[in-house]
Amino acid sequence: MAVFHRPGTLGEACALMAERGDAMVYGGGTAVQILEKQGVLFASDLVDISGIPGLANIEETSSGVRIGPMTTLRAVETSPLVRRVTPLAARVYGHVANPRVRNTASVGGNLAHGDYRLDPPTALLVLDATVELTSSGGTRTVPLREFFVDFQRTAVRPGEIITAVEIPRQDEAAGSWFAKLSSLSANDWPCASAAALVTGGRRFGRVARRIRLGLGAVAPTPVFTQVEVAADAGADEAVDAARQAAEPLIDPIPDVRGGVAFKRHLALVAVEEAVRLSWEERSDARGFFRDRRRRR
Amino acid sequence: MSATIEPTVNGVRRRLTVEDDDLLLDVLRQIGRTSVREGCGVGACGACTVLVSGRSVSSCLARAIRYDQAEITTADGLPEDDDVIEAFVEAGAMQCGYCIPGFVLMSHELLAENPQPSREEIADHLEGNICRCGTYPEILAAIESAARRRSQSGVPIGETT
Ligand SMILES: Cc1cc2nc3c(=O)[nH]c(=O)nc-3n(C[C@H](O)[C@H](O)[C@H](O)COP(=O)(O)OP(=O)(O)OC[C@H]3O[C@@H](n4cnc5c(N)ncnc54)[C@H](O)[C@@H]3O)c2cc1C
Ligand code: FES
Ligand code: FES
Numbered sequence: 364m365a366v367f368h369r370p371g372t373l374g375e376a377c378a379l380m381a382e383r384g385d386a387m388v389y390g391g392g393t394a395v396q397i398l399e400k401q402g403v404l405f406a407s408d409l410v411d412i413s414g415i416p417g418l419a420n421i422e423e424t425s426s427g428v429r430i431g432p433m434t435t436l437r438a439v440e441t442s443p444l445v446r447r448v449t450p451l452a453a454r455v456y457g458h459v460a461n462p463r464v465r466n467t468a469s470v471g472g473n474l475a476h477g478d479y480r481l482d483p484p485t486a487l488l489v490l491d492a493t494v495e496l497t498s499s500g501g502t503r504t505v506p507l508r509e510f511f512v513d514f515q516r517t518a519v520r521p522g523e524i525i526t527a528v529e530i531p532r533q534d535e536a537a538g539s540w541f542a543k544l545s546s547l548s549a550n551d552w553p554c555a556s557a558a559a560l561v562t563g564g565r566r567f568g569r570v571a572r573r574i575r576l577g578l579g580a581v582a583p584t585p586v587f588t589q590v591e592v593a594a595d596a597g598a599d600e601a602v603d604a605a606r607q608a609a610e611p612l613i614d615p616i617p618d619v620r621g622g623v624a625f626k627r628h629l630a631l632v633a634v635e636e637a638v639r640l641s642w643e644e645r646s647d648a649r650g651f652f653r654d655r656r657r658r659r
Numbered sequence: 660m661s662a663t664i665e666p667t668v669n670g671v672r673r674r675l676t677v678e679d680d681d682l683l684l685d686v687l688r689q690i691g692r693t694s695v696r697e698g699c700g701v702g703a704c705g706a707c708t709v710l711v712s713g714r715s716v717s718s719c720l721a722r723a724i725r726y727d728q729a730e731i732t733t734a735d736g737l738p739e740d741d742d743v744i745e746a747f748v749e750a751g752a753m754q755c756g757y758c759i760p761g762f763v764l765m766s767h768e769l770l771a772e773n774p775q776p777s778r779e780e781i782a783d784h785l786e787g788n789i790c791r792c793g794t795y796p797e798i799l800a801a802i803e804s805a806a807r808r809r810s811q812s813g814v815p816i817g818e819t820t
Contacts (some may be wrong), residue, residue, distance in 0.1 A: 367660070367679035367724070396720040397701050399680070413725060437714075461787020462768070463717045464702050550703075550786040 365406045369414050373526070376410050377499040380522045383408040388524055390433060390472030393464050412524065419469075421445060427531040432471025432524070436483070437462060439470060449530050451539035455486035455558060458543050461550055471525035474510065477517040479616070484511065484585035485558035485577035486541060487530065494518075495527040502526070511584035537562040538644030542636035543579075544629050546620045553580045554620040555629040559605070559637035561645055563594075570594050574605050574638060581630040582614040598642045605638040606631050664727040668692065669736025677723040683709065684718035687733060694735035694760040698789065705788030708761035709733050715768045732767075734760030743767055743805045750801035754792035762788050766802045775806055 367389070370376040380386045387406040389395055390413075398404040412418060418433040421442050428448050430439060439445050440457035459465055459473070459482050473483055474494060484507065492507040496519060505518045507528075512518055519525065533539065538561045546554040556579035563572045571591045578586050590608040592601050615626035661678050668690070677686055684707045687695045698706030700719045707719040710732040737744060743766045746752075753759045762785065769776055769784040776784070781802050790798065 364680060367722075369724075392722060392725075393702055393717075393720050396682075396722070400700060411725070460702065461705070462765070462784055463705065463708060463715045463787055464720075466714045467716055467720065 365404065366408045367411060368408060369411045371414055373412075373415055373418075373497065373524070376412050376415060376524060377497060377522070379408065379410045380524060381499040383410075386410055386522075388412055388471070388475065390469035390475070391435065391467040392472075393460075393468045394472060394476045410524075418526070423448065424529065427529060427533075430470050430528045430530070432469060432526055432528070434470045435466055436468050436470065436473060437465035440465065445530075449490060449533040451486045451533060451541065451558060451560060452483075452490060452492075452530050454539075455482050455541045458482050458541060470528055474507075474528065475517060475519055475525055477511065477515050479511075479514065479582065479584050480552045480556075480580035481585065482541070482543060482553065482556060482579060485556055485579045487528070488577035488585060488587040489539075489558045489560045489575045490530050490533060492528055492530045494525055495529070496520075496523040497526040498522045498524065508587050514583035533560070534562045536645060538641040540637045540640035540644060542633040542640075544633050544636075546625075546629070552620070555579070555581050555615075555626060555633045557609075557630070557633035557637040559634070559641040561601070561638070561641045572596070572601070574601060574608075574641070576605060576609055576634060576637070578609060578612060578630060578634070580615075580620075581626060581633075582612055583616060586612045588612055598639055601642050602635050602638050605634050609634045662724055662727075664724060666726050666729045666731050668731045669733060675723070679722070679724055681723045682719060683716075683721040683723045683726055683731075686723040687718060687731070692733040692735060695733050696757060696760065698758070703787060703789070704758070705761035705765060705785075706758055708764045708788075710764050710768060713768060713771055715765055732764070734763050737763070737767075742808060743770070743802075746801040746805035746808070747798070750797045750804060752794055752797035752801040754794055758788065758790045758792075758794075762790070762798055766805065769802070770806055770809065774809060776802070778803070 368379050384407045386408040389409040389411040418431045420431045422429045436456045436459050446453040487507045494505050510518045541558045543553045543556040545551045558577040560575045573591050575589045588608045590604050592604045613627050613630045615623050617623050663676050665674050696706040698704035702717045702720045708715050709718045712730045743763050
């Protein structure tokens with residue numbers, strides 16, 4: 364059984380992570396506890412960072428928001444600050460699992476978990492978030508777009524702790540949407556998911572619009588792409604361009620939630636839904652924001 | 660390693676010796692709080708729900724050692740005349756009853772945050788609670804009726820009893 368440590372400072376936590384052979388951070392524990400139950404937790408030590416003050420704050424910065432690693436997913440979802448500064452992020456955090464898991468699971472643990480089906484990375488890729496990593500050797504910052512390196516592998520090096528996630532302010536005129544399609548129960552992991560953000564473009568100024576896409580569950584890692592379309596393009600053109608951009612990235616892993624062909628199809632359906640609804644949500648498209656209620 | 664924790668469970672301060680890896684689920688059951696039940700064991704069914712300072716937690720994924728000084732509510736600690744329980748009884752919202760303590764606590768959390776939830780909002784909040792007897796229509800009706808009665812009797816928002 365792994366030795367459980369409860370450091371009171373970040374310095375102590377970093378020292379434990381550096382000294383111990385196979386130390387793992389213990390965040391909300393929702394993923395670690397399941398690994399333990401399944402008999403596949405191979406850590407020598409667990410370093411619980413919940414007792415370290417200051418790791419669960421959400422702060423507004425000059426460029427957006429900075430979220431501490433121990434902030435619960437539910438705190439992000441319900442934060443008035445996050446809802447205002449980056450509504451797409453708030454919405455996507457609200458789609459993870461169920462309220463009990465979201466009350467416990469942490470922002471840092473969610474990313475470090477590294478699963479290709481996670482919901483939050485889809486939005487954080489689109490929003491160009493960065494991850495701050497701290498170890499006894501110092502601090503470095505990694506763009507989220509470089510964070511997921513391979514199947515179940517992230518940029519977190521041994522000894523490192525995620526100490527913040529920074530999300531830039533979302534353009535107020537941008538439209539955004541998150542589509543999560545499940546093939547088992549409604550609150551199961553997605554079979555395919557897509558977050559989209561449509562920015563730029565004045566209707567008469569003819570500036571191109573940019574569609575950014577983050578896809579979950581459709582390849583061995585969460586994936587990101589973007590494409591430009593003419594400012595006067597219609598929704599159908601935008602959807603076609605987005606589907607074409609997404610297609611080469613789709614590389615599904617077959618499992619109980621569907622085979623390759625089914626998942627490939629569903630991935631494109633998710634892209635279509637996310638892009639179409641983002642397109643309609645642009646504030647200049649109708650002069651108002653669509654109802655932001657959750658849709659399944 | 661073992662440690663001593665002092666949570667308050669249903670208003671009573673407890674002094675408990677726990678091992679590092681003891682689950683809150685098992686610790687609560689050992690002290691007689693058997694309305695906390697194990698279903699899936701992986702956070703997906705809600706049978707093991709407890710409230711910690713009013714927030715729902717799956718005790719099957721929670722290490723007890725993290726709940727020193729915590730304010731824990733289990734469904735059997737709710738008062739006899741709890742309005743949500745009364746609404747469940749009146750709506751006949753149960754068959755075997757195994758899942759019901761979890762549904763009752765989730766309903767308390769929801770109504771404290773959102774006193775007049777729509778049917779869709781109720782379903783969203785209960786998305787991770789499973790009833791194998793399929794009592795969902797009655798459960799939805801019970802929560803709607805509890806919300807209605809609270810708004811009529813003027814119970815302040817946030818009060819759990
Ligand atoms: C029933 C259920 C359904 C789920 N459904 C979904 C879903 O639909 N969508 C979805 O996106 N997710 C889903 N999840 C996964 C959930 O999002 C993760 O379990 C959770 O986010 C992990 O966060 P945690 O804080 O509990 O991590 P932990 O269990 O504490 O840790 C997970 C991993 O991250 C590491 N870690 C933790 N914190 C840090 C840190 N600060 N720095 C470095 N490493 C760290 C740990 O060492 C471990 O490797 C589901 C989980 C459950 C139980
Ligand atoms: S037993 Fe804990 S959620 Fe199912
Ligand atoms: S009443 Fe039997 S499981 Fe819900």
